[in-house]
Amino acid sequence: MTTTQPLTTEEAAEAGLLPASHWQNEPLPEDEDDDGASTIGSFVSSTASLSESIFKYRTIHGRTYHSEIGNADSWEPNDAAHIDAMEIAHHNHMIAIGHKLYLSPLEKDKVQKVLDIGTGAGSWAIDFADEFPNAGVIGTDITPIQPSWVPPNCKFELEDCNAEWTWPDNTFDFIHCRMMFGVVTNWYDLFRQAYRTSKPGGWVESFVSCTTFMSDDGTVKANSAMSQWAKVWNAGGEKTGRTFMIYDHDLQQKGMEKAGFVDITVKEFYIPVGVWHKDKELAEKGIWWKMTIEADLEGYLNYIFNVVMGWTPEETAVYAKHLRKEMNDPKIHAYFKARTVYGRKPHPDEVPESN
Numbered sequence: 001m002t003t004t005q006p007l008t009t010e011e012a013a014e015a016g017l018l019p020a021s022h023w024q025n026e027p028l029p030e031d032e033d034d035d036g037a038s039t040i041g042s043f044v045s046s047t048a049s050l051s052e053s054i055f056k057y058r059t060i061h062g063r064t065y066h067s068e069i070g071n072a073d074s075w076e077p078n079d080a081a082h083i084d085a086m087e088i089a090h091h092n093h094m095i096a097i098g099h100k101l102y103l104s105p106l107e108k109d110k111v112q113k114v115l116d117i118g119t120g121a122g123s124w125a126i127d128f129a130d131e132f133p134n135a136g137v138i139g140t141d142i143t144p145i146q147p148s149w150v151p152p153n154c155k156f157e158l159e160d161c162n163a164e165w166t167w168p169d170n171t172f173d174f175i176h177c178r179m180m181f182g183v184v185t186n187w188y189d190l191f192r193q194a195y196r197t198s199k200p201g202g203w204v205e206s207f208v209s210c211t212t213f214m215s216d217d218g219t220v221k222a223n224s225a226m227s228q229w230a231k232v233w234n235a236g237g238e239k240t241g242r243t244f245m246i247y248d249h250d251l252q253q254k255g256m257e258k259a260g261f262v263d264i265t266v267k268e269f270y271i272p273v274g275v276w277h278k279d280k281e282l283a284e285k286g287i288w289w290k291m292t293i294e295a296d297l298e299g300y301l302n303y304i305f306n307v308v309m310g311w312t313p314e315e316t317a318v319y320a321k322h323l324r325k326e327m328n329d330p331k332i333h334a335y336f337k338a339r340t341v342y343g344r345k346p347h348p349d350e351v352p353e354s355n
Helices: 009-014 020-025 080-096 123-131 187-197 225-240 251-259 280-295 297-308 313-327
Strands: 058-060 063-065 113-117 136-141 154-158 172-178 198-209 262-272 335-344
Touching: 058 297, 063 297, 080 123, 080 198, 080 280, 080 297, 113 123, 113 187, 123 136, 123 154, 123 172, 172 187, 187 198, 187 251, 198 251, 225 297, 225 313, 251 262, 251 335, 262 280, 280 297, 280 313, 297 313
Parallel strands: 113 136, 113 172, 136 154, 172 198
Antiparallel strands: 058 063, 198 335, 262 335
16 A cells, blocks of 8 residues: 555544644543453464565564555455454454355255455355355455465465456356455446346445444444544545545445446344344344454554554554453443445346447
């Protein structure tokens, strides 16, 4: 990502952003464990060891990131700590949509070739390959952090989804992408390429969450750490040219419609954050989403907050403490929304002739 100048005071005020120093002046309760439920243990990473002579990573405030090559870049770290967090996030995202890998109406015996864009640690691709042993599954990412021990029908390739895709037309029966905010430079172009490389009758599916924490009873207070969360992320996305507001601007459905997909289906999800909800299923979603954020909160914040928005690591660390406190407070009834959108590439006889 191209590093940009921090927002001016006027720009920050217009965006509703509090100064980074604000959080150092806000008192924190002293009778609670600062870590909350974040001490949940570390998943064992099976990531392959790669020679530094082949892949040289950037180090930013002690965390490693994919080396910026052309337009290929990521705001998420690629080190072992974050790979562990990705494993937790994978399970969390399945719970969010009903303990499922996908929602598209796939016919199992007809799925032969599958693409997972922005595969990260590769968990989704591996699980899908296990569920569809007769399908070839390709997971792509710009950084090689995927494990070496995978199902025989699964493989990983280095590919930048923002560049022109290298696969031929009509290749895939199913294309999947999940939580790609802050990554994609042009969502309309992403779905154009997904349409081109899908087989007629193939499905494309995208899941993404909204960054805004809300409450129906006013317990997410103005100027709280939770209320500031979306403001900082969204401002950072504006500065890098890779929006975090996919949900807000309905870019999944709009992108699929413009690309030419049909049978587009939108599924909305209500997700509490934390331990407050009385409904068992929603409480499970809330706990897992909180655990996902806490699994590597500093890693999630490091690039956007410190590099893009110009905070110091110390200021970000104090903000993170406030956020943890709020997420672990059962009196704060925070939630956000998420959305899965899937659509089908029509067969040639379904496409109206152009005038």
